Amino acid sequence: MGAHENPQPQDAVAAPSGPGRRRFLGYVVAASTLTVAAELGEAVLAPTPAAALVPSVPGPAEIYDLNDMLTHAALPTANLITIRLDPDGTAHFALPRAEVGQGITTSSAMLVAEELDLPLDQVRVTLADARPELLFNQLTGGSNTTISTFTPIRVAAAVARGRLLHAAALELGEALGTLTAKAGVITSAVTGRSLSYGELAEKAASVTTGQVSVVLKDTSEFKVVGTAQRRIDALAAVTGRKQYAMDLKVPGALPAMVCRPPTINGTVRSVDNLDEVRAMPGITDVVRISTGVAVRGRTFGQCIDAVRALQVTWGPGTAEGESDDTIREELRRAELPLPALDLLTKSVDARFTFHFAGNSALEPNCAVADVREDSAEIWASLKSPITAQEQIALSLGLPTTAVKVHVTEGGGSFGRKLFHDGAAEAAEISRATGKPVRLMWHRTDDFRHGRAHPMSTSRVRASYALGQVLTYAQHHTSVATDFGHGVGEIITAEAAQLPVGDLTFSETIFTLTQQTPYNFGVVTQLLSETDKGFHTGSMRNIYSPNVRCAQELVVDELARRMGKDAYQFRRTFLKDDRARAVLDKVAEGGAWGRDMPAGTAQGIALHPEYHGYVAVLAEIDCRPETTGRKVPDAYTGPRVTKVVCAVDVGLAVNPRGLQAQMMGGIMDGIAIALSSGLHLDNGHFLEGSWDNYFYTRQWNTPPELQIVVMPPTTGKPGGAGELAVAGAMAAVACAYGRATGTMPTTFPINHDGPLGFEPLPTVPPIPASPTDGLSRAH
Amino acid sequence: MPEHTFILNGEPVTVDIEDDVRLLWVLRDVLGVTGPKYGCGLGVCKACTSHINGKAFNPCSVPVGDLAPTDEVTTIEGLPATVGKDLHPMQEAWLEYDVAQCGYCQPGQIMAAVAKVRQVREEGRDITEADLDEIRNVCRCGTYHRIREAIVAGAKSQEAVTGTKTSCGRDPGR
Numbered sequence: 001m002g003a004h005e006n007p008q009p010q011d012a013v014a015a016p017s018g019p020g021r022r023r024f025l026g027y028v029v030a031a032s033t034l035t036v037a038a039e040l041g042e043a044v045l046a047p048t049p050a051a052a053l054v055p056s057v058p059g060p061a062e063i064y065d066l067n068d069m070l071t072h073a074a075l076p077t078a079n080l081i082t083i084r085l086d087p088d089g090t091a092h093f094a095l096p097r098a099e100v101g102q103g104i105t106t107s108s109a110m111l112v113a114e115e116l117d118l119p120l121d122q123v124r125v126t127l128a129d130a131r132p133e134l135l136f137n138q139l140t141g142g143s144n145t146t147i148s149t150f151t152p153i154r155v156a157a158a159v160a161r162g163r164l165l166h167a168a169a170l171e172l173g174e175a176l177g178t179l180t181a182k183a184g185v186i187t188s189a190v191t192g193r194s195l196s197y198g199e200l201a202e203k204a205a206s207v208t209t210g211q212v213s214v215v216l217k218d219t220s221e222f223k224v225v226g227t228a229q230r231r232i233d234a235l236a237a238v239t240g241r242k243q244y245a246m247d248l249k250v251p252g253a254l255p256a257m258v259c260r261p262p263t264i265n266g267t268v269r270s271v272d273n274l275d276e277v278r279a280m281p282g283i284t285d286v287v288r289i290s291t292g293v294a295v296r297g298r299t300f301g302q303c304i305d306a307v308r309a310l311q312v313t314w315g316p317g318t319a320e321g322e323s324d325d326t327i328r329e330e331l332r333r334a335e336l337p338l339p340a341l342d343l344l345t346k347s348v349d350a351r352f353t354f355h356f357a358g359n360s361a362l363e364p365n366c367a368v369a370d371v372r373e374d375s376a377e378i379w380a381s382l383k384s385p386i387t388a389q390e391q392i393a394l395s396l397g398l399p400t401t402a403v404k405v406h407v408t409e410g411g412g413s414f415g416r417k418l419f420h421d422g423a424a425e426a427a428e429i430s431r432a433t434g435k436p437v438r439l440m441w442h443r444t445d446d447f448r449h450g451r452a453h454p455m456s457t458s459r460v461r462a463s464y465a466l467g468q469v470l471t472y473a474q475h476h477t478s479v480a481t482d483f484g485h486g487v488g489e490i491i492t493a494e495a496a497q498l499p500v501g502d503l504t505f506s507e508t509i510f511t512l513t514q515q516t517p518y519n520f521g522v523v524t525q526l527l528s529e530t531d532k533g534f535h536t537g538s539m540r541n542i543y544s545p546n547v548r549c550a551q552e553l554v555v556d557e558l559a560r561r562m563g564k565d566a567y568q569f570r571r572t573f574l575k576d577d578r579a580r581a582v583l584d585k586v587a588e589g590g591a592w593g594r595d596m597p598a599g600t601a602q603g604i605a606l607h608p609e610y611h612g613y614v615a616v617l618a619e620i621d622c623r624p625e626t627t628g629r630k631v632p633d634a635y636t637g638p639r640v641t642k643v644v645c646a647v648d649v650g651l652a653v654n655p656r657g658l659q660a661q662m663m664g665g666i667m668d669g670i671a672i673a674l675s676s677g678l679h680l681d682n683g684h685f686l687e688g689s690w691d692n693y694f695y696t697r698q699w700n701t702p703p704e705l706q707i708v709v710m711p712p713t714t715g716k717p718g719g720a721g722e723l724a725v726a727g728a729m730a731a732v733a734c735a736y737g738r739a740t741g742t743m744p745t746t747f748p749i750n751h752d753g754p755l756g757f758e759p760l761p762t763v764p765p766i767p768a769s770p771t772d773g774l775s776r777a778h
Numbered sequence: 779m780p781e782h783t784f785i786l787n788g789e790p791v792t793v794d795i796e797d798d799v800r801l802l803w804v805l806r807d808v809l810g811v812t813g814p815k816y817g818c819g820l821g822v823c824k825a826c827t828s829h830i831n832g833k834a835f836n837p838c839s840v841p842v843g844d845l846a847p848t849d850e851v852t853t854i855e856g857l858p859a860t861v862g863k864d865l866h867p868m869q870e871a872w873l874e875y876d877v878a879q880c881g882y883c884q885p886g887q888i889m890a891a892v893a894k895v896r897q898v899r900e901e902g903r904d905i906t907e908a909d910l911d912e913i914r915n916v917c918r919c920g921t922y923h924r925i926r927e928a929i930v931a932g933a934k935s936q937e938a939v940t941g942t943k944t945s946c947g948r949d950p951g952r
Contacts, residue, residue, distance in 0.1 A: 240813025667920025
């Protein structure tokens with residue numbers, strides 16, 4: 001397996017082959033019950049060499065991608081993750097990452113169970129508080145969690161297992177070699193006597209901290225890793241017992257909301273009726289803060305009423321007067337020229353526009369904050385909690401150590417929780433009121449003032465001759481993406497060693513994430529950015545869904561012009577056999593090329609990222625009887641009727657979880673291709689509810705969905721969280737182009753059509769809740 | 779302050795609060811029942827879906843003053859008791875199909891599914907693709923396909939537990 005061919009971490013004992021290649025150093029930590037640790041951070045996969053056709057020099061992202069950078073950035077930080085074994089036989093691990101639905105608490109528990117030989121249901125995984133000593137290594141992003149923790153978690157678990165075996169040998173007075181560990185019990189092959197891990201937990205504890213060498217299991221010995229497991233938090237989720245930030249019962253933390261400006265980043269000039277609003281039922285506080293006017297009260301319902309009652313005079317924002325059209329012009333002016341071609345060279349030229357999109361999770365921005373004179377405590381779902389801790393400490397004028405940041409379970413992220421907008425605001429309100437608060441953004445605010453994926457254009461020029469693609473140039477131009485959540489720090493530290501030269505942060509991220517999986521001769525992909533007036537952030541991928549969707553559409557067009565089948569064309573030009581394998585899988589499973597009625601079509605696309613490959617085959621129905629189907633207060637439009645997806649992440653720790661990630665990514669891809677965008681109009685976004693922002697709903701869901709997890713190829717996990725979005729968006733766009741006979745160039749494709757909703761007012765900034773709920777009970 | 783009494787998960791409760799405060803906030807902020815989630819406060823996302831007298835409804839859109847002392851409100855916390863078990867068959871189906879990702883919308887999804895299945899049973903038919911298409915609950919993680927699978931499976935066992943005929947207007951099993 002590939003695991004044996006990969007470089008090992010620096011602390012591994014070198015050996016030519018066999019178990020030595022799997023030997024690592026972990027730690028036993030001084031504690032009253034068995035506590036073990038391992039360093040977080042590991043080496044990366046070697047690149048697979050490319051060959052064939054008019055070979056393209058591998059792009060930087062193929063050799064060294066964002067994920068590698070995240071992994072490497074962690075190497076020099078000698079930080080420890082620990083596993084504790086309790087006398088009740090349970091193992092406890094505080095994961096320094098955010099669980100926002102990706103299933104990483106489950107996959108991490110599986111790694112512990114595997115190497116510790118403990119049943120999965122006896123492994124408890126919680127989310128670690130912000131740990132400043134981890135430096136870069138508490139960022140959940142770039143689909144990096146499993147890649148960066150795969151070895152360290154197993155090392156710690158293996159140390160624990162070794163200690164338990166030693167303790168059992170002493171306790172039973174038998175030779176170590178006669179003992180076997182299985183399902184949390186150590187048994188002697190000679191006498192048949194056994195001891196449970198729980199009985200050994202205290203006896204195996206150490207009074208000193210010291211290094212221990214361990215050998216990890218070979219992938220062929222895996223009994224848990226690679227098997228389909230259900231989520232460890234599923235029962236809590238389906239019973240309503242799973243606790244998110246707004247469900248926590250922090251003493252005195254009453255609901256708080258903010259009255260926000262009518263335009264993005266508008267400012268408070270004056271408030272006319274502060275005292276009147278302070279006297280409203282249930283309201284305890286009304287205070288001006290940097291982002292608006294905050295209210296605190298007994299219930300969120302009363303806070304909504306208070307926000308609506310506030311009479312505020314607002315100053316202009318940072319996108320005043322801007323609309324989709326003005327930003328599109330701004331982007332065009334910022335576009336870098338494409339390389340000129342001589343007149344005889346045939347080329348495909350295209351320009352794509354990707355509108356703003358909202359990365360709102362279903363759980364809106366929210367946080368609990370209790371700020372005291374000389375300390376603060378924050379509870380929120382945070383993917384970059386150290387950055388949150390440092391910046392909140394700075395704004396409160398407190399030392400970092402005086403700010404305790406608890407990472408709570410998150411109700412989705414999609415890029416949103418890389419930032420701590422809710423936590424920062426909650427801290428400011430708690431400071432201003434002198435009381436604990438439970439801050440939540442109204443849904444309408446979450447769309448209009450929350451982070452958005454920036455609007456961008458992609459210009460592509462691909463030249464071809466004699467059955468070969470000679471050049472491929474793609475210039476992506478985007479409203480600036482905010483990376484202020486901590487990746488910047490990593491780049492600062494690492495940039496000098498990267499093969500990307502002297503680029504800005506965003507250009508570096510772009511170069512480290514974007515790759516062309518095809519042999520298209522001379523390939524250039526560039527990013528330029530403009531306009532910093534918006535709250536932006538990544539959205540379940542940074543650039544890939546848009547950049548790769550444009551590329552896959554151009555691939556379809558190249559195939560058409562060169563008289564080739566879209567699948568066979570891709571197959572021929574793909575660089576990597578793993579890519580070809582997933583593509584073949586969906587072509588076969590989805591019956592590529594089957595006869596379909598006019599107005600319906602298949603699309604096929606491939607996407608490589610973070611050491612993984614996904615292929616998606618989508619079927620779409622664009623016939624009038626389908627696009628015109630009626631659902632009240634909804635956008636229906638073209639229906640994706642079937643999706644077949646094949647994914648190769650190298651090694652799927654939990655294939656069932658991986659399928660779930662693909663399913664979610666496919667729903668996102670369908671949405672950003674067909675229906676979900678934000679309309680910028682005169683300085684604000686028009687969308688203010690889930691019936692305005694058309695994320696995929698049941699009536700858009702493909703009735704047929706098949707997700708194939710490929711057998712292990714590399715023996716090491718690749719990234720999974722974001723992989724399917726780009727593949728699905730591209731396949732749906734290609735299917736749409738084939739069904740309608742026109743390559744789509746504006747996304748989502750419904751953006752320039754009639755607005756599908758009546759925009760909510762901007763003053764007051766949030767709507768009242770309906771009162772007719774009983775008459776609508778069904 | 780006005781007093782309001784209704785039945786919550788089988789027990790009568792009384793709260794002191796203004797008439798127009800929506801029930802969602804009475805449940806979450808006053809009574810500490812946090813299974814129903816906030817996703818919009820507009821009756822759109824359906825994350826707070828619960829049952830009133832056996833029918834699906836959205837507490838974010840009901841002033842507490844609209845409730846009568848005899849009204850039975852069931853949240854996800856009280857769902858298992860309606861069938862006298864630790865878990866309702868629909869919750870079991872959700873576990874079987876490993877539906878939840880972040881889980882935030884799932885209490886509302888399950889409550890909507892139970893009511894949907896009950897509705898089609900009352901109409902004397904099986905659940906169809908068209909019925910599934912009508913479910914409005916937003917899942918931003920995109921678990922829609924597993925939700926569909928779980929509802930179809932859960933419908934079968936829900937029928938086994940509650941019988942094909944369910945009493946109209948009341949949670950079965952009470």
